[in-house]
Amino acid sequence: MWNPDVYLAFADHRGRPFFDLVGRVGADNPRRVVDLGCGPGNLTVTLAQRWPGAVVEAWDSSPEMVAAAQERGLDARVGGIEQWSPEPDTDVVISNAALQWVPAHRQLLVRWAAQLAPGSWIAFQVPGNFDAPSHQAVREVARRPHFADALQDMPFREADVVDAPERYAGLLTDVGCAVDAWETTYTHQLTGETPVLDWITGTALTQVKGRLTEEGWKQYQDEIIPLLAEAYPRRADGITFFPFRRVFVVARVG
Numbered sequence: 001m002w003n004p005d006v007y008l009a010f011a012d013h014r015g016r017p018f019f020d021l022v023g024r025v026g027a028d029n030p031r032r033v034v035d036l037g038c039g040p041g042n043l044t045v046t047l048a049q050r051w052p053g054a055v056v057e058a059w060d061s062s063p064e065m066v067a068a069a070q071e072r073g074l075d076a077r078v079g080g081i082e083q084w085s086p087e088p089d090t091d092v093v094i095s096n097a098a099l100q101w102v103p104a105h106r107q108l109l110v111r112w113a114a115q116l117a118p119g120s121w122i123a124f125q126v127p128g129n130f131d132a133p134s135h136q137a138v139r140e141v142a143r144r145p146h147f148a149d150a151l152q153d154m155p156f157r158e159a160d161v162v163d164a165p166e167r168y169a170g171l172l173t174d175v176g177c178a179v180d181a182w183e184t185t186y187t188h189q190l191t192g193e194t195p196v197l198d199w200i201t202g203t204a205l206t207q208v209k210g211r212l213t214e215e216g217w218k219q220y221q222d223e224i225i226p227l228l229a230e231a232y233p234r235r236a237d238g239i240t241f242f243p244f245r246r247v248f249v250v251a252r253v254g
Helices: 004-022 045-050 063-071 105-115 133-142 145-151 165-173 195-201 206-211 214-231
Strands: 032-036 055-060 075-078 090-096 121-127 178-190 240-252
Touching: 004 045, 004 090, 004 121, 004 178, 004 240, 055 063, 063 075, 105 121, 105 165, 133 145, 133 195, 133 214, 145 206, 145 214, 165 178, 165 240, 178 195, 195 214, 195 240, 206 214
Parallel strands: 032 055, 032 090, 055 075, 090 121
Antiparallel strands: 121 240, 178 240
């Protein structure tokens, strides 16, 4: 279960990549703008401000996130990204930090490029940090014997779950798109007793928490905290630097 409040605890940090992505979309007066993986909708609402004449459509697989987005007045629907198909008037498709959850997202990108009208835009951003110490710690603790019953068959995401920018650029160029692809590593300045744990609790640890009992979840937290503290030490001034690599792709359909 996704928790909008936990996710929004770092709204400012999570929002910056969204604006860096959308800022590269050159659509002037799109008819329909779609946000796939809209989350609680706090970023989606800015699309209506950017393109006030557009119909803004939002999708997310989490009923909790969709409910939060609907409270913001959005036309948000519960549905998997795999099931989405563009309406004929769709001019912009945006997906911010969601396609990494979809194993077949490369095939979807090719399909969307074929379905969208020439001049339409596809823009997405995915985390590129699956080999980072935070994710290594998630996997290491989950594989300890006392968590085996609950987590042994859990499909943890490895580094190859997403591609490098040039791979996506090649994929979409081959189907006739003009592509702008890049990567950025943000160095987030976090504060608090366990800031990296708090961050990944709202994303990478969502499924882990959902599989464990309350007691098991507390034990998991107790065991991962020292690993995260070693990998991301807190400075004397209370700041913890948390590097986070992200991959961006903006494609204009030919």
